[in-house]
Amino acid sequence: MKLFAGCDVGSTTGKAVVLNEAGDIMAHYILPSAIDPEVTAIESLSRALAGMASDYKIADMARVVGASRGFAADGIVVQTMKFCDTWGVDAQIFVDKLREDGFEALRLEREYTRGGIGQLRTRVQAFLEMLGK
Amino acid sequence: MIMALFLDSITDSMPVTVGKFFGIAAFDIARLIFSAGPRAFLDYRKRYEWLEIPSMPPELRELLPNRSPGYTAATAVSLNYLVYYALEALRRIAIEPEKLLWHEDIVPPEIFHAMGLVPFLVEALPIVIPNVNNVMAERYIDVAENSGYPADICSLPKTLMGMVESNQLPPPKAVVTSNSPCDGGMASYLMIEKKYNVPVFRLDLPYNFNDQRGLDYYIGEVRRMIAFLEDLYSVELDYDRLREVCEERNRCFSYTLDIWDLMRDSPAPLGGETLVYSHLCYQLGGGTHAATKLMKQILRIARRSVERDGGGIPNERHRLILWNPPPLVYPELFLWMEKEYGAITVMDMITFRHQYFIDTKSPETMLRDLAVIMAHGPMAQHTRGPYENFFDDLFFMYESFNADMIMMAAHLGCKNTRALLGMFREICRKRSIPLLIFDYDLSDRRPMPPEGIKKQVANFMENVMGEKK
Numbered sequence: 001m002k003l004f005a006g007c008d009v010g011s012t013t014g015k016a017v018v019l020n021e022a023g024d025i026m027a028h029y030i031l032p033s034a035i036d037p038e039v040t041a042i043e044s045l046s047r048a049l050a051g052m053a054s055d056y057k058i059a060d061m062a063r064v065v066g067a068s069r070g071f072a073a074d075g076i077v078v079q080t081m082k083f084c085d086t087w088g089v090d091a092q093i094f095v096d097k098l099r100e101d102g103f104e105a106l107r108l109e110r111e112y113t114r115g116g117i118g119q120l121r122t123r124v125q126a127f128l129e130m131l132g133k
Numbered sequence: 134m135i136m137a138l139f140l141d142s143i144t145d146s147m148p149v150t151v152g153k154f155f156g157i158a159a160f161d162i163a164r165l166i167f168s169a170g171p172r173a174f175l176d177y178r179k180r181y182e183w184l185e186i187p188s189m190p191p192e193l194r195e196l197l198p199n200r201s202p203g204y205t206a207a208t209a210v211s212l213n214y215l216v217y218y219a220l221e222a223l224r225r226i227a228i229e230p231e232k233l234l235w236h237e238d239i240v241p242p243e244i245f246h247a248m249g250l251v252p253f254l255v256e257a258l259p260i261v262i263p264n265v266n267n268v269m270a271e272r273y274i275d276v277a278e279n280s281g282y283p284a285d286i287c288s289l290p291k292t293l294m295g296m297v298e299s300n301q302l303p304p305p306k307a308v309v310t311s312n313s314p315c316d317g318g319m320a321s322y323l324m325i326e327k328k329y330n331v332p333v334f335r336l337d338l339p340y341n342f343n344d345q346r347g348l349d350y351y352i353g354e355v356r357r358m359i360a361f362l363e364d365l366y367s368v369e370l371d372y373d374r375l376r377e378v379c380e381e382r383n384r385c386f387s388y389t390l391d392i393w394d395l396m397r398d399s400p401a402p403l404g405g406e407t408l409v410y411s412h413l414c415y416q417l418g419g420g421t422h423a424a425t426k427l428m429k430q431i432l433r434i435a436r437r438s439v440e441r442d443g444g445g446i447p448n449e450r451h452r453l454i455l456w457n458p459p460p461l462v463y464p465e466l467f468l469w470m471e472k473e474y475g476a477i478t479v480m481d482m483i484t485f486r487h488q489y490f491i492d493t494k495s496p497e498t499m500l501r502d503l504a505v506i507m508a509h510g511p512m513a514q515h516t517r518g519p520y521e522n523f524f525d526d527l528f529f530m531y532e533s534f535n536a537d538m539i540m541m542a543a544h545l546g547c548k549n550t551r552a553l554l555g556m557f558r559e560i561c562r563k564r565s566i567p568l569l570i571f572d573y574d575l576s577d578r579r580p581m582p583p584e585g586i587k588k589q590v591a592n593f594m595e596n597v598m599g600e601k602k
Contacts, residue, residue, distance in 0.1 A: 083548065088283030089294075089320035093327050095281065107281065 061097050068103060075104040075131050077124065082111045104131055145202035145437065154209040161220040169227035177223055181301055183258060187265035196468035203438025204445035207403045207431050211410035214427045215261055218254075218417045225251045226303050232366065235305040237322070239313045239513045240336060243382060243420040243503060244359060247375035248368050253303065254417050255310075255325075259292035263461035263576040264406075270462065270576050273299065282324070286317035287546035288576035289461075294321050297328055304329055307365050309358060311336040314512040315549050334361045341518050342508045352504045372496045378420035379491040379499050385414070386489055388428035395435045396479050397534055399452065400444025402435035404477040405467030409459055412484040416510075450475030451598060453569075454530050456482050457542040457550055458512075460573045463583045466590070474594045480534045483511045485526060516549040523553055524560060531566060538567040538598060540590075544575045569593040 039047075068076055078095050080087040091107060098105040106127040110120060143149055166174045178184055197205060226233050229251050236242060238256040245252035263270035270288075273295025278284050280298050282291065296302055310322045312335060319335075326333045336354045339347045359370050389412070395402050411431050414424035438445055455478045460466055470476040488506045492498035507513060514522050531539060539561065543551055554570060561568035571589040574580040594600040 083283075083285055085283065085286045085316035085548070086320045088286060089317075089324055092281035093324060109283075 061094060064094075065098065065101055065103070068098075073103070074133070075106065075127060077106045077108055077127070079108040079110055082109050145206040145434065147198075147202070147205065150202070150206045150209045153206075154213055157213045158216050161217050165220045165224045165227075169224050173227040177227075183262055183266075183269065183301060185266075190465065192465045193468065196465060196472055199446060199468065199472040201438055201442035201445050201447075203434050203442045204403045204407065207411070207434045207438070208407045210427065210430050210434065211407050214414055214423070215257075215410060215417075217423060218257065219261070221423075222251070222253050222257075223303070226253065230303075231306065233303065233306050234362070234366075235308040235325075237310040237318070238416050239311050239318075239510060240309055240507060241416055241419040241503075241510065243378050244355070244370065244375065245309075245362075246420050247372075247378045248359075248362060248366070248370050249374075250362070250366060250368070253305070255302070255308075256289060256293060257413075257417060258302065259289055259296060259576065260413070260461060262292065264464050267462045267576075267578050271579065273301070274577055285546065286320070287315060287544065288574055289458075289546075290317045290321035291546075292576050294324050297325055305331055307331055307362070308333040309336070309362070310334070311338055311507075311513070313338050314516040315547065317546065332361070332365060334358050336507070338508055338513065338517060343518070343522075348501070348504065348508070351508055352500055355500055355504045355507070372499070375496070375499055376493045379493045379503075381422060381425055382415075382420040383490045383493075385419075385425040385428050388425065388432045390489070392428065392432050392435055393480075393534075395432075395439060398439075399535065400439070400446070400449040401452065401477050401479045402438035403431075403445045404479050405471065406459055406464040408478065408484045409481060415486070446471045446475065446477055448475045449477055450600075451538060451594075452477060452479045452534065452536045453538045453540050454478070454480050454527065454534065454536045455540050455542060456527055457544055457547065458483055458575055459542060460586060461576050462574070462578045463586060466583070466586060469587065470590060470594075473591075474598070474600050476538075476594065476598075478540070479536060480530045482515060482526075485530055486511060487526060487529075516547075520553065520556065523550070524557075528564070538569060541568060541570040543570050543572050545572060545580055546574060567593075567597050569597070 076098055078091050078098070080091045088109075095105045095107045104127075106123065108120065108123060110116060200208070232249065232251040234245055234250045234252050235255045236245065236252050238254055238260075242252040242254070259270070259273075262273075270292050273293075274288055274291045276295035276298050277291040280294070282294055305325075308322065308325060308329075308331060310319070310333065312319050322333060322335070334357075336351075336358055338354075339350050341347050342351055363369055396404070396408075411427060414427050418424040451474060453476055459481065467478055470478075486506070486509070488502065488509050491502040491506070515526065516523070527539065530536070541554070541557060543554060545551075557570070558568060569590065571586055571593075572581055573586050595602045
């Protein structure tokens with residue numbers, strides 16, 4: 001068995017995909033698009049991974065905004081990993097777009113370690129207070 | 134005979150060099166005014182705060198006389214070329230705005246020239262501005278950070294994003310960029326795309342491009358870029374014109390190789406930031422006559438510097454290879470090291486390139502060699518792929534340019550290269566190569582001021598290289 005894993009929202013299972021020796025997908029988690037039986041497992045997996053909104057590509061913005069409306073979200077927390085250049089720049093563009101579209105958005109920068117939990121909690125509490133919650 | 138001796142004595146003398154510098158710059162300004170019209174010039178002056186005459190820092194004024202007349206003249210003609218590039222770009226943009234194409238510094242402009250476009254190197258001004266006005270560069274960095282972009286990415290893309298936010302660059306019709314040299318650089322183009330809402334083409338350089346499969350893929354990327362531009366600008370790439378451009382680049386490179394031959398011997402005719410400034414002509418104007426003319430001039434001056442002046446600096450004691458980009462905010466560092474320790478930079482990462490000539494036999498050979506030039510260009514190669522990509526050029530340069538130390542400019546915002554520092558120390562220790570790693574920030578003086586850089590250099594030169602305290 002082979003395991004393809006990556007880091008998403010603090011959990012490596014966010015992108016975990018298990019293949020057998022033949023390269024067929026045996027199990028997968030939270031892939032946003034369905035596995036297409038008409039193409040090879042690798043191709044299907046590549047398409048699914050390329051389509052994930054794990055970085056805030058401009059093309060993904062409309063999709064996320066639409067989903068937020070669908071779930072009647074009061075606010076959106078856009079969190080990025082400290083020192084990640086691509087997420088860092090993308091996230092600001094994304095936050096600007098969300099605010100333009102009338103959403104309340106919190107830009108939150110976090111680290112891999114748990115040392116900053118207190119600060120994160122304070123910022124989220126302030127955001128929730130701002131939302132009147 | 135007497136006349137010849139007289140002319141030789143005044144050629145490259147300080148008054149002649151200064152006079153030539155301002156004369157050529159004035160000519161470039163006049164050409165912009167006459168060609169684009171006074172209204173366009175005044176409009177540029179109103180819009181772009183960087184379009185100003187910089188003053189000479191006192192430290193530079195104090196240190197410059199240590200350089201030989203030839204070395205100083207080479208510095209001046211290199212600066213003249215940078216002034217020419219900015220003004221010529223503005224001139225052409227005013228005349229043919231519909232042909233303006235922004236391109237990244239990793240993507241050289243030969244193909245764009247052959248297509249008759251007006252290429253504008255986006256990073257040109259963010260590279261030059263910190264050299265001449267660090268306060269202005271830091272202001273753009275603050276604009277980027279205050280707009281919400283991360284403070285810990287490289288200050289070069291931060292300067293660029295600040296300039297874009299402040300509307301300090303002529304708006305593009307399209308942009309060509311790549312996935313090199315780093316995540317910060319790559320991410321900055323997303324912000325540019327959002328700001329201007331124009332088509333952006335991203336060349337995808339594979340992780341390992343040293344084998345045939347990787348090269349073939351990248352040639353395909355170059356072809357895809359050409360198709361994108363042909364479609365967008367409604368022009369066809371004329372391969373005969375591309376051949377002329379490539380031949381011009383080859384001529385330019387033959388002069389460059391002759392300069393490098395002179396650089397191998399002690400005393401070196403020139404070095405430091407002058408090497409970097411002059412070789413920027415490949416990124417700025419690769420395949421143009423102006424770039425060839427610059428290299429020819431530098432070669433002529435370098436020969437005079439050796440034959441007449443006995444080298445670029447008096448009492449050359451150390452020859453160093455600079456790795457990573459030089460501190461743009463403190464170019465005086467090179468002059469200070471030359472004066473204080475007789476240490477001259479004889480080659481560096483941004484100057485060196487090991488792809489020499491373009492085979493112009495057929496369109497296929499030209500595209501292949503241009504793809505290799507892009508993939509193996511300064512920084513493009515060094516910050517991508519296996520670790521050999523980073524180190525092989527360096528040790529080749531160390532040996533072939535007869536250096537006695539390596540100076541690693543450990544830019545605080547460069548995560549790619551800082552990750553290699555431990556390995557760097559280990560390899561140099563094994564090879565018994567004196568290695569100076571100094572912390573600095575490329576475009577921002579605030580995290581590490583010049584005094585801090587000098588202190589690190591002084592510690593090394595005095596404790597490792599045996600210089601007098």
